[in-house]
Amino acid sequence: DVKVTQSSRYLVKRTGEKVFLECVQDMDHENMFWYRQDPGLGLRLIYFSYDVKMKEKGDIPEGYSVSREKKERFSLILESASTNQTSMYLCASSLRGDNEQFFGPGTRLTVL
Amino acid sequence: GENVEQHPSTLSVQEGDSAVIKCTYSDSASNYFPWYKQELGKRPQLIIDIRSNVGEKKDQRIAVTLNKTAKHFSLHITETQPEDSAVYFCAAKGDVTGFQKLVFGTGTRLLVSP
Numbered sequence: 001d002v003k004v005t006q007s008s009r010y011l012v013k014r015t016g017e018k019v020f021l022e023c024v025q026d027m028d029h030e031n032m033f034w035y036r037q038d039p040g041l042g043l044r045l046i047y048f049s050y051d052v053k054m055k056e057k058g059d060i061p062e063g064y065s066v067s068r069e070k071k072e073r074f075s076l077i078l079e080s081a082s083t084n085q086t087s088m089y090l091c092a093s094s095l096r097g098d099n100e101q102f103f104g105p106g107t108r109l110t111v112l
Numbered sequence: 113g114e115n116v117e118q119h120p121s122t123l124s125v126q127e128g129d130s131a132v133i134k135c136t137y138s139d140s141a142s143n144y145f146p147w148y149k150q151e152l153g154k155r156p157q158l159i160i161d162i163r164s165n166v167g168e169k170k171d172q173r174i175a176v177t178l179n180k181t182a183k184h185f186s187l188h189i190t191e192t193q194p195e196d197s198a199v200y201f202c203a204a205k206g207d208v209t210g211f212q213k214l215v216f217g218t219g220t221r222l223l224v225s226p
Contacts, residue, residue, distance in 0.1 A: 042217055043216040
């Protein structure tokens with residue numbers, strides 16, 4: 001059974017803080033993704049990674065960076081959090097190719 | 113880049129009725145179209161997908177159709193049940209270099225009333 005876990009379910013941070021969101025998967029998946037989910041906007045891809053130390057920008061990468069030092073772990077970093085980054089953040093992983101993406105439970109981030 | 117539009121944004125049906133959700137995409141090179149279901153407070157889960165070499169795919173009460181010429185695809189749910197109530201997202205693979213870069217629609221909230 002695929003398991004994708006995220007470090008926090010809820011997080012409250014102050015404007016300007018550096019924020020780390022962590023995602024871990026236990027199925028040896030090559031691909032990992034970070035999305036943000038906002039009402040009326042669906043899921044929007046921030047960054048993805050198709051291998052260790054590899055990363056590609058998604059559709060809304062501004063204000064974010066990522067790190068993938070180990071295959072099972074993909075981190076999303078907000079260098080200087082802003083109020084417009086208040087959102088639900090979803091991590092996902094999949095095997096290489098057109099395969100099902102398995103999502104984590106999400107982290108609801110509030111930036112005050 | 114790829115752009116996916118999804119309609120309607122909300123859909124209310126009576127139990128036992130059929131429900132249809134429609135999506136259009138912009139990139140004619142897109143070749144993979146999954147549908148995800150997200151129940152309230154839960155994570156999205158894949159319910160069905162279709163590839164561009166197939167026009168229709170069925171799995172019990174759900175089916176997806178693809179019209180490549182018109183660049184649209186649809187989700188059909190028959191004999192709806194209250195447990196079908198959820199938000200449904202369509203997606204298209206917007207990167208033909210091989211990366212699984214999905215572009216999602218904005219979602220359809222389906223409410224099935226008993």
